[in-house]
Amino acid sequence: MKSVCVLGDGQLGRMLKQAGEPLGIHVYPVGLDILPASIPYQDCIITAEIERWPDTPFTQILASHQAFINRDIFPIIADRLTQKQLFDSLHLPTAKWFVLNSQDDWSARFNQLGERLIVKRRVGGYDGRGQWRVKQDSISQVPIDAYQTSIVEESIAFDGEMSLIGARNYAGDTVFYPLTHNLHQDGILNMSVVFPDVDNTLQQQAQTMLSTIMNKLNYIGVMAMECFVVGDKLLINELAPRVHNSGHWTQNGASISQFELHLRAILGLPLPMPNVFAPSVMVNLIGTKYDINWLSIALVHLHWYQKEVRAGRKVGHLNLTHQNHQVLYNALQQLIPLLPANYLTAITWAQAKLA
Ligand code: ATP
Ligand code: MG
Ligand code: MG
Structure with missing residues (x-):
């Protein structure tokens, strides 16, 4: 049985390791402070517990490893723009969305998407971080650096x-x-x-x-x-x-x-x-x-x-x-x-x- 290296050493990596134990599968979560010498990574299957893992010389080796499963898929999903484009190309329903280019976009976006909008950073957001809920009178809370690096979507009144x-x-x-x-x-x-x-x-x-x-x-x-x-x-x-x-x-x-x-x-x-x-x-x-x-x-x-x-x-x-x-x-x-x-x-x- 092959061993598994996990990019990232948060709780998900920890729980993958726990799940491997009774099956006799060695799982090695890799964070910032792990030494390559301590892991037989050449013979491992590589996976990730997070879309953006800590960047170190060792994680770079793992991330470009032939045995990194789904290696070319992570970048697509880690970016909300390419992820949304994927849904659109497959005709899968999602909240209506646009790229947030500039402050001049707002009036068109409120017309197209309704009075309550959600701005989401394309990369790096989780647990609701990197998001702003805006109405016409509160667009000023969107920081300048969110333009051209975010998408804006309609707010869904979900059940x-x-x-x-x-x-x-x-x-x-x-x-x-x-x-x-x-x-x-x-x-x-x-x-x-x-x-x-x-x-x-x-x-x-x-x-x-x-x-x-x-x-x-x-x-x-x-x-x-x-x-x-x-x-x-x-x-x-x-x-x-x-x-x-x-x-x-x-x-x-x-x-x-x-x-x-x-x-x-x-x-x-x-x-x-x-x-x-x-x-x-x-x-x-x-x-x-x-x-x-x-x-x-x-x-x-x-x-x-x-x-x-x-x-x-x-x-x-x-x-x-x-x-x-x-x-x-x-x-x-x-x-x-x-x-x-x-x-x-x-x-x-x-x-x-x-x-
Ligand atoms: P996660 O930790 O799940 O990765 P995230 O930071 O990537 O979260 P989202 O899943 O996009 O953020 O949004 C977090 C929550 O905010 C959603 O589960 C939902 O409750 C609310 N939300 C996000 N987008 C919308 C929307 N378009 N309309 C209504 N509510 C929304
Ligand atoms: Mg998310
Ligand atoms: Mg979410």
């Missing part, structure tokens, strides 16, 4: 947000998890809820969209597609060419986690459809201090990333899975006093889905 996580192998076979319901607050994922028995129309729509993309790119591994739900239609928000935060529930709520699925796909191992046996909830811990009391709730699986706690930073997550909706609902209720007050909205949102 909800969902993501689809799927994987494709070298033979072109694809597998998918059920669509996951996601709640974002201030542009950052707060909570996910998933059910094994998902709305079939939406699931089929999503699978067709993501298959179209993965096939077009000849993509190998796990890919995530974030969508807005409007009535019975999906609009693609964005793609992630990697394992994704909204798939963390699969660690405890699916027979094969997204991390294991990615390793299987890139290593050419069997890729059966993961079995999803029960509803799951994932609570993101964002700038939240470690609390041992979470462990007093039997359903809680704590995944702590060993990162310094800072405001707005993802430092861990809790997964809860159970066949019985009421049992899950009650476990969430028990969590309320153990989380900061701003979690109440998200917990109530998840509980409403379980009711």
Whole structure:
């Protein structure tokens, strides 16, 4: 079995490494301070946990390595302009968008896209960073350097947000998890809820969209597609060419986690459809201090990333899975006093889905 090098050593790299262990797969996350001599990289399969990894002489070697899977796809997806152009070329629905060229564009853009617009930097943004929500009277908050380096899109009045996580192998076979319901607050994922028995129309729509993309790119591994739900239609928000935060529930709520699925796909191992046996909830811990009391709730699986706690930073997550909706609902209720007050909205949102 080949070993795997991961460009990036954040929590996703860490969880890929954890997933490899029981299968006897060595996974080496590569960040800023790793020495090439410590990794047998010449014989590794190379993957990435992030669209823009730390730039060092060693990561440059890995990024140009023949065995870097999806090497030519990362740049396309890491740039919102080329990503949106990809959706357009495949006739896949997305929020209407334009390149943001200059301050002279605004009146045309408000005419074309409506009164509330979202400016997004083409590269480097995540967790809602590098974005500005603007109306006619607030365009001045868009910094000068965002012009010519951003896109502007219409604000979608969505009914909800969902993501689809799927994987494709070298033979072109694809597998998918059920669509996951996601709640974002201030542009950052707060909570996910998933059910094994998902709305079939939406699931089929999503699978067709993501298959179209993965096939077009000849993509190998796990890919995530974030969508807005409007009535019975999906609009693609964005793609992630990697394992994704909204798939963390699969660690405890699916027979094969997204991390294991990615390793299987890139290593050419069997890729059966993961079995999803029960509803799951994932609570993101964002700038939240470690609390041992979470462990007093039997359903809680704590995944702590060993990162310094800072405001707005993802430092861990809790997964809860159970066949019985009421049992899950009650476990969430028990969590309320153990989380900061701003979690109440998200917990109530998840509980409403379980009711
Ligand atoms: P991620 O951490 O998922 O990579 P990101 O910084 O790349 O996030 P987006 O996914 O583009 O940002 O946007 C973050 C959130 O902001 C979305 O999940 C959604 O809640 C909201 N949002 C983004 N674009 C739109 C839009 N066009 N209309 C309405 N809401 C939007
Ligand atoms: Mg993003
Ligand atoms: Mg996003």
